Amino acid sequence: MNKNKDVAGEEQSGALMADVARLAGVAISTVSRALANPGRVNEKTRAKINAAARQLGYTPNAMARGLRVGKSNIVMIILPGSLYYGVSQIIPQVLQSINKSLIQGGYNLMIANLDRDEISERHILDLAFGGSVRGAIILSSKLPEVDGRSLAGSGLPIVSMLLDMSDAGLQSVVTNDREAVRDVTAELIRLGHRRFFYLAGPEDNYHDVERYAGVLEALGAAGLSEELVHRSGGQLDYQHGFDIGVQAADDFVQLTEKPTAVIATSDDMAISFVSRIQRTGLSIPDDLSVVSFDGSPVCEFSSPPLSTIEQPVEEMGRAAVDLLLDAIDQRQKAGKVRTVIRSKLILRESVAPPRS
């Protein structure tokens, strides 16, 4: 029954349920039950079966099971664009946290990259419609949709992470971006800052929209004009955050009326911006306060240590998986489609009152 070449008894791989059944002297179906519903089989036969299974090094065939029950045990995570714009620093943590939670639930994690071409979109749709995956977590991206098929119409449970798509009825796990930026801007205003430099990501990016809105809200609440904030970056599409910071620094030095505080939408761009600005002889925080977004560990070791709004990625990952498994098991939490995880402002030396 074992079709593998039994070369010198060395190849013990590939034992089937039938092999276990024969060795244990029972029917295949009994083995199946013993493994899946241990309660519904005599204790003694179960022991025999387990012994036989162990002896043969039996491992159930996942594809056969998946085909039979019509379900896969794989969840895919859809990662955005070529350079993971805006989330590159946190990808490893996200993957780790999601994978850990998934495995506890009996699922495996498959990676899918969503680039801006039809090929990758089609690929993801094939995964969804081909029954390969049981659910999807999508990171900071829109749902792929190409020639008639759309991920939304696949019937697959989907959870959006970082990007709020609750409007489209999609379970979404997000941080309170807008509120966090509003609060930190308010704090800068309280310290006395009145001219701001906003370091944007790509313009249509969700994070950017939310975070910029937060800045404006704080200005409005303080009765300050929106004119006080100079917006830089944003014109560049999907590139390394570091490059954005470099370009923004060039932009900054040309300003005649210098802002006294910088609000950056990612740590990457804040770091490269600071590096270039310091070369021009400006000092942080004496001449310029800087605060950014992401909470990358490296911020603690910048000079000066960088204030940043930390994204609780592990918590978000766990929440996303919980929601997904709930959806898979039809345990929908009533009504709630948006889960907001609070981010945490970490104030470090890069922020101070403006020079008088």
Add this chain to the structure above:
Amino acid sequence: MNKNKDVAGEEQSGALMADVARLAGVAISTVSRALANPGRVNEKTRAKINAAARQLGYTPNAMARGLRVGKSNIVMIILPGSLYYGVSQIIPQVLQSINKSLIQGGYNLMIANLDRDEISERHILDLAFGGSVRGAIILSSKLPEVDGRSLAGSGLPIVSMLLDMSDAGLQSVVTNDREAVRDVTAELIRLGHRRFFYLAGPEDNYHDVERYAGVLEALGAAGLSEELVHRSGGQLDYQHGFDIGVQAADDFVQLTEKPTAVIATSDDMAISFVSRIQRTGLSIPDDLSVVSFDGSPVCEFSSPPLSTIEQPVEEMGRAAVDLLLDAIDQRQKAGKVRTVIRSKLILRESVAPPRS
């Protein structure tokens, strides 16, 4: 034949080959052939079939195919320990490059975390022996092996990346760590440095062994004593590189005879080390030269910009996938089990001759 509820024709998901066959007016087997071996079917019927498939939004069921042909189209990447010690900075690039290459070859990428517990080892072995995956790329880790089953004995094609396991007969894609560190150490010696501070990772870590060996080789070649290098770190098991740098800085300040050059085995630890050292009033590179390993983009924007040995991760990823696909398709390149990709020294301001 389509078992999905056809609610108002809205649910177009789940069309089967049988559905396509009926719509095209041919047998199922003809559809299968038309899709797999387009050459072996009449052009006209093929057109009919393709039209029908498109109309129904047909997507082949991957598990059914996998079961039938006895092969999965999934490759797993085994990532090391909880914090991806020593490779955290390059994980996103590695994943992206590997995934891209795999997809071109028709494969998908699954993630497997190898923690230091039996559970994760068993999980990986289940994936291997359960036919879920077709091959594995293992990153900087040893092969899992638990109660009789071992990944090596699974018959699965495996390629090791970053960690040289060619001794065990495993295809390995590595950088010339030792040589690179030897060269950079030689350069430091040439600049006049005579006392070195070596910032180690966990002791049994492969990278560390290789890189430290490189340091010693350079010393030996210059006729210098191994006593000239102070080794720090290494006692800490699997934690953030940043922490290692912090501890090493504490270690450094206690030294009575200060080294003039630091060789760190990862960018993370170099960055945190530099940050702490600068606080004590020492200046880099005036008082201390620093060079590290990984080539993280952030190094360019440290102050001062950090010299680092860049790992060509994308090239390594491509190479690993090429080797794996060769093995899967039985196209073994004769004899060659170790592929060395040259790393590249990027010299920046953190390195200078020692203060006279």
Add this chain to the structure above:
DNA sequence: TTGTACGCGTTATCAA
């Protein structure tokens, strides 16, 4: 509590 028999959706073999 256990065994028999069928089917999941696809590919491969064989005949037509």
Add this chain to the structure above:
DNA sequence: TTGATAACGCGTACAA
């Protein structure tokens, strides 16, 4: 060139 049919390995009615 096409079609009927038998697997792939497992889970699950149903019968015993």
